[in-house]
Amino acid sequence: FFFVAMSSDEEDYVEYEDEEYVDSDGEHPQHEAADISNVLLEDDMLEVKSRGYFVGLDSNRIECSVWVGFPLSFFTKDLLFACGLDHAKSVAVKLVFTDPPVYGSRCPTVKDKHIFIRQTTKRDFSTLGLSDCEPFGLWWTLEQRLSEYLQQEWKEISLGQQRTMERLREREKLASSKNIKHLMEIHAVSREVAKLALVHSNNHLDCATDLLFDEKKKLELQKEGKNSAAPQVRSVDGINMLLKCLHCVQKRIEDCTRFCIVCDKPHPLQLLKPTVCSEDLCNFQFTNMGLGINIENEIVKSPQACDLLISMTTGASFSGRHFEPFPTVEAVFTTPSGESRKISFDRNKPREVGEVLQKCPSISKMIDMIKRGCLREELEAVHPLLYKLLRWIVGTNRCHLHYLTDSSMRVEGVHTEHQFILRSTPPEKERAFKQLKQEHRGTFYAFHGSGLGNWHSILRLGLKNFSGTEKQSHGAVYGPGIYMAVDGATALFYAGYGHVGTGWQHSQFGASVKCSALCEIVNYGPEDGKHCTGQLHRPKCKHSTSSPHYRVEMEELVVTRYLFIYANKINNTGVLAKDLKIPKNATV
Ligand SMILES: [Zn+2]
Ligand SMILES: [Zn+2]
Incomplete structure (x- = not known):
């Protein structure tokens, strides 16, 4: 039973033999399925890489984690700016398979914490860990959507993988891992060439050895090995789960302004920035669960725009009519006597919003607080709803x-x-x-x-x-x-x-x-x-x-x-x- 790790710069593989799982003849029927899955994973990863995506594997006896991703420079500057994304960073998607820790063993879901979507400055995914990554405005939305997508497609993905594995099994039957390894050591050839030699000689080690001793035939095999890269198996009949995930995430980023980032309902009007729909529940999750934007970043990055947005909302509040959309913000407030109370703004008293905003410190003072890492704390000391109100104001702007x-x-x-x-x-x-x-x-x-x-x-x-x-x-x-x-x-x-x-x-x-x-x-x-x-x-x-x-x-x-x-x-x-x-x- 081999674990395959892939280095991101070279086309070769490093194989770690797990002694515990290899019995005397090296072919353990119980683990044959896992073995084939590893070949499938290897194939899928190769294809993903050949298309310019990043890929990495982090596997042990408890879980098999595959990282895939792409640079954010895939998208237009406008879109990146609107979503608060940095074109120098990459999107990283982590899929976890456990119990058994085998690629494709079951559908990864957000609920099981088997899907992670983050951004990272690293481009070498072979050593990527969650600590190298950070969340960004759309991570929650993208994880939900990918999870839903995988669940919906899982039947088809499994069937596709089954079909591919059948083919791989045929191929592997003709070239057992043990024989491949033997040939690689004796003849110092690549895995692909050793495999081809065995395929051509029906897995007879002696015949394959003869083949490889013949320099001319060896050259031919090397040529063939280069041409017949593993992914060809996939393109015939299989489904590459990794590629499907990447396409899903990519499409979702491209379309992020078209749908509510919480409930996925299409917006009646498409503007430039991703946001929530008008449903109170979506609004609530957006402002109160910290989805969407990072207010600290926005204030530092676009101080004048934030200033203007606050002015406009203040104006809407005091205009006495047509305060639409109205901020649905909620906070828990502890009274001096120690009891906690939920508070929110009252639609019938729109001026209250403006009165709270008039207490909001100037942008330059807030930048100071951000530098000291205490914006939220200080704003909530001014008014328990103020911090969330600012998040709402900046986060619901769609231009x-x-x-x-x-x-x-x-x-x-x-x-x-x-x-x-x-x-x-x-x-x-x-x-x-x-x-x-x-x-x-x-x-x-x-x-x-x-x-x-x-x-x-x-x-x-x-x-x-x-x-x-x-x-x-x-x-x-x-x-x-x-x-x-x-x-x-x-x-x-x-x-x-x-x-x-x-x-x-x-x-x-x-x-x-x-x-x-x-x-x-x-x-x-x-x-x-x-x-x-x-x-x-x-x-x-x-x-x-x-x-x-x-x-x-x-x-x-x-x-x-x-x-x-x-x-x-x-x-x-x-x-x-x-x-x-x-x-x-x-x-x-
Ligand atoms: Zn919604
Ligand atoms: Zn006219």
């Missing part, structure tokens, strides 16, 4: 907000230096947008202004779902759709409407700010408003002859590009979207 510190990256001509890149479109929608841009006459830019608190909803529910409904503070007076203005002043008028002075008092941008987004719009339909086809209404089109705005009903025609933050007093008069100088890379 990519990137503060532009480099002035050359900013849009020239807008009266503010506080500019963010704002992206809400997932890659395939972005592709569809580019397609539309080509089919119609290019694009133009326009502003979308909305009250500070409304942005809380827009970043989570999307522009379309928010616009053109009773939620829009000024109402959809000219009909449904996303309203756009070509001049900055009009947009800011809407941005300030009814929401002055209601932001976060510790924000670096000030307590009283206005936001407007610069959007790119496909130049769709006839220019002349008399012939308006309805998807994109130009100012004073036949549907709304007095409207000074662009009104977009077809959501696919609009993507957000920038978000501008203005101090309250600025009015942006005379700023026209068409005159702005937009850095080239903005639309890439």
Whole structure:
């Protein structure tokens, strides 16, 4: 009975003979199955490796653990950023088989703690251990999904493995391990060549020896050995469990923004970041079990974006209406008398959320706490719900907000230096947008202004779902759709409407700010408003002859590009979207 370990750099094997399991003639029928499984594992690992994945084996008498993985650079930068993943790291999947410790002996499940998904900086998986790995935002979700997938596919996987093992058994019958070993020692040939010599001579050791003494035939065998790598067995009829797992995990990372990360229900609206659905239970698990994001990382990595998100939620809380989605956060609080009580926010008292946020220390103070390793402790001392509320605020944002510190990256001509890149479109929608841009006459830019608190909803529910409904503070007076203005002043008028002075008092941008987004719009339909086809209404089109705005009903025609933050007093008069100088890379 051999345990096979594979070094990740070379194509050779190291074999450890386990004396206890080898009886006098070296062929123990009881362990034949395990032996064949090892050959199967060896084959599966070889194939996985040949496809550029990482692979490693950690086997002993109690458990057989297989590691497989891939570098995160497999994915696009946008996706990695949205998921808080580091392209220099790798995803590592550990599958454990115990009782018996044989590859494929039973379906690994999360419940049995036989599936682990982590990230690691190591690329050599042959010596990988859990201590070299760390959890990341999606580990819980990916483990659940892989577990469900394996259970669902297990019948097929087992059957496939059975079929492959039948073939392997045939092959092994023709070349017993003992004879292979003998030939390898005597003739100093590789395992594959020794095996082939035996296959060609029906496992007669003498015949095989003769074959290998013939230099010409030996060369032929070596050539054949190189060509007939073991994985060929697999491609004929088998199923490679490791490969299936890798594909499942890869696909799940690619699709992570499409489904709730807790219950796996598809999101009605696909935005850029993975998050939970609106079910209270999912929200609860997300915020209270620490799924999804690492708030400490987010604050350090994107301090301005976190600052703005807190301001927007504060604004939504004080706006007195349409505080959607509402934070479902729960904490256990110990009263001075020692009894513990569960507390949460009350939907009927939305201002409470803002009042708690006003007590939240500034971002720079929080970064200090993170450095001292006591953010959670200190925030919970301020208010028992504060830490979880911040996690919820940052974790439920579904757009990519990137503060532009480099002035050359900013849009020239807008009266503010506080500019963010704002992206809400997932890659395939972005592709569809580019397609539309080509089919119609290019694009133009326009502003979308909305009250500070409304942005809380827009970043989570999307522009379309928010616009053109009773939620829009000024109402959809000219009909449904996303309203756009070509001049900055009009947009800011809407941005300030009814929401002055209601932001976060510790924000670096000030307590009283206005936001407007610069959007790119496909130049769709006839220019002349008399012939308006309805998807994109130009100012004073036949549907709304007095409207000074662009009104977009077809959501696919609009993507957000920038978000501008203005101090309250600025009015942006005379700023026209068409005159702005937009850095080239903005639309890439
Ligand atoms: Zn859900
Ligand atoms: Zn129209």
